[in-house]
Amino acid sequence: CLLLDHNLLLMSFVHFPVTAEDWKAANEDLTVSCRYVIKNQTTGDRLLIRVVAVNPGGRSPPATIADPVLVKEVGARPKVRLPRFLRQRYVKKVGEKINIVIPYSGKPKPVVSWLKDGQPLDSKRANIRTSDRDSILFIRQAERVDSGSYEMCVKVDDFEDKAAIIIQIIELPGPPASIKIVDVWGFNVALEWTVPKDNGNTEITGYTVQKADKKTGDWFNILEHYTRLNATISDLIMGNTYTFRVFAENKCGLSEECAVTKGEATIVKEVIDYKPTPFVEHDFTEAPKFTTVLNDRSTTVGYSTKLLCSVRGCPKPKIMWMKNKMILNNMDNPKYRMISTGGICTLEIRKPGPYDGGEYVCRAENTLGKVDTGCKLEVRKPGQADADKDKKEQ
Numbered sequence: 489c490l491l492l493d494h495n496l497l498l499m500s501f502v503h504f505p506v507t508a509e510d511w512k513a514a515n516e517d518l519t520v521s522c523r524y525v526i527k528n529q530t531t532g533d534r535l536l537i538r539v540v541a542v543n544p545g546g547r548s549p550p551a552t553i554a555d556p557v558l559v560k561e562v563g564a565r566p567k568v569r570l571p572r573f574l575r576q577r578y579v580k581k582v583g584e585k586i587n588i589v590i591p592y593s594g595k596p597k598p599v600v601s602w603l604k605d606g607q608p609l610d611s612k613r614a615n616i617r618t619s620d621r622d623s624i625l626f627i628r629q630a631e632r633v634d635s636g637s638y639e640m641c642v643k644v645d646d647f648e649d650k651a652a653i654i655i656q657i658i659e660l661p662g663p664p665a666s667i668k669i670v671d672v673w674g675f676n677v678a679l680e681w682t683v684p685k686d687n688g689n690t691e692i693t694g695y696t697v698q699k700a701d702k703k704t705g706d707w708f709n710i711l712e713h714y715t716r717l718n719a720t721i722s723d724l725i726m727g728n729t730y731t732f733r734v735f736a737e738n739k740c741g742l743s744e745e746c747a748v749t750k751g752e753a754t755i756v757k758e759v760i761d762y763k764p765t766p767f768v769e770h771d772f773t774e775a776p777k778f779t780t781v782l783n784d785r786s787t788t789v790g791y792s793t794k795l796l797c798s799v800r801g802c803p804k805p806k807i808m809w810m811k812n813k814m815i816l817n818n819m820d821n822p823k824y825r826m827i828s829t830g831g832i833c834t835l836e837i838r839k840p841g842p843y844d845g846g847e848y849v850c851r852a853e854n855t856l857g858k859v860d861t862g863c864k865l866e867v868r869k870p871g872q873a874d875a876d877k878d879k880k881e882q
Contacts, residue, residue: 566594662686776801776852782863805852
């Protein structure tokens with residue numbers, strides 16, 4: 489291109505006769521730029537292009553491109569837009585339907601191809617439906633043979649983009665290969681078993697252990713979602729005979745079949761020789777002892793009074809009251825009333841006179857000994873009592 493005052497861009501279609509009458513102006517107005525974009529052309533056409541420079545002196549001879557220019561569609565690199573849930577392992581159960589839609593983009597329309605584990609897809613197992621915007625992988629009823637790595641490739645000319653998805657088809661596992669009773673002791677049974685030969689195309693998540701009593705034959709769960717290959721079953725009933733079985737478990741659930749122990753575990757009744765400790769009776773005997781002693785008292789003539797004390801002892805002590813070292817007997821003198829109940833000893837003096845004062849003693853005696861407690865009783869006349877009271881107040 490030449491940088492002149494004005495330029496005129498002319499063009500010609502390749503299917504027309506290349507003569508002066510075939511050229512057509514691409515720009516109606518003159519342009520001063522050394523670049524020009526020819527728009528609205530038909531894809532696939534081949535164009536001859538020439539440029540004429542114009543100034544006030546006239547038109548220059550045209551400069552023509554030697555080879556025709558092919559009109560192509562504006563291209564865009566192919567891109568697979570893999571959904572987020574397909575970026576991790578895609579798990580389905582046997583018999584379920586698989587319908588995976590994967591969008592893509594690219595210009596011109598990309599060529600889409602699918603591979604499974606590096607090999608072309610089996611049309612009998614999987615169907616591919618491709619539109620302008622997406623490609624669909626469809627499997628009507630999934631089988632374990634459909635598990636594998638699927639690769640989708642979109643290609644435009646020399647550019648391509650790939651996306652890989654991993655599909656895993658799983659089913660219920662088989663039963664554990666074997667189970668045996670290792671040991672029986674006390675109320676316990678030790679079991680061991682081996683992993684299933686068929687894990688259902690996924691990892692084993694646990695085991696369920698059951699027991700059955702020979703008498704009833706009913707099965708009961710004793711361990712669920714157990715992950716080890718050995719277990720100790722405890723708290724079995726003495727005298728019963730047990731059989732055990734184990735189910736395997738994966739993401740689909742428990743195995744339809746189970747492994748059963750060939751032998752039985754019998755919890756033997758043990759003969760227990762019980763030798764109780766000889767019973768030694770506690771010796772509660774003790775000598776009499778006053779827990780509450782007598783206290784000195786004063787009373788008024790004609791007003792009954794009581795002397796109180798408490799005693800304990802085994803055997804039950806015999807209680808005796810004395811006045812001035814003379815034994816009192818309520819049978820001989822009704823003035824005195826002696827009561828002994830629950831270890832409480834009471835001597836009631838009814839309407840005492842001046843001569844009832846003195847020293848009183850209570851004696852408790854049994855086979856282990858005797859003990860005394862005493863007090864002084866003062867009997868005052870009414871006038872004397874009031875005088876003593878006034879004297880104290882002064």
